[in-house]
Amino acid sequence: MACFANRRGLAAAVCALLFLGSTLGCAWQRQRINIEDPYTRIARVKPGQTTTEELTAILGSEPTNIINIPPDHRGFVYGFGDSKSFLAGLIIFSVQKTNIGLDTAVFVVDSSSVVQEVIHSSNSRDLAWQFWPFGGEE
DSSP states (O other), X not given: OHHHHHHHHHHHHHHHHHHHHHHOXXXXXXXXXXXXXXXXXXXXXXXXXXXXXXXXXHHTSOOSEEEEETTTEEEEEEEEEEEEEEEEXXXXXXXXXXXXXXXXXXXXXXXXXXXXXXXXXXXXXXXXXXXXXXXXXX
């Protein structure tokens, strides 16, 4: 009978550990979109000096799109951003909050392939981690 009691206690302990292990869980995830450290890279582009070849090397990729700007300019368009997610999970209930900031940078290039103007947004700069998924800004 003592052997059976020890097995029952062991089984109860194993069940309790499995239950607790599966009920407590958190996860953080970060995803950078297209350009790593975009604001530092954009700051390295010097209007009037940087060529399109240098622009591609600085940003580390080809532009997302190239548009014609009359009369003889082009716009090199780059899309980038940041996403941060927090997840708290239980067996039957989990909550998640994802924050996403997307940006666009446009480099106006003249007919000599030299960048003349840099325009960019900053929605993804210092994107905050948000832990409360039910409304509110923070």
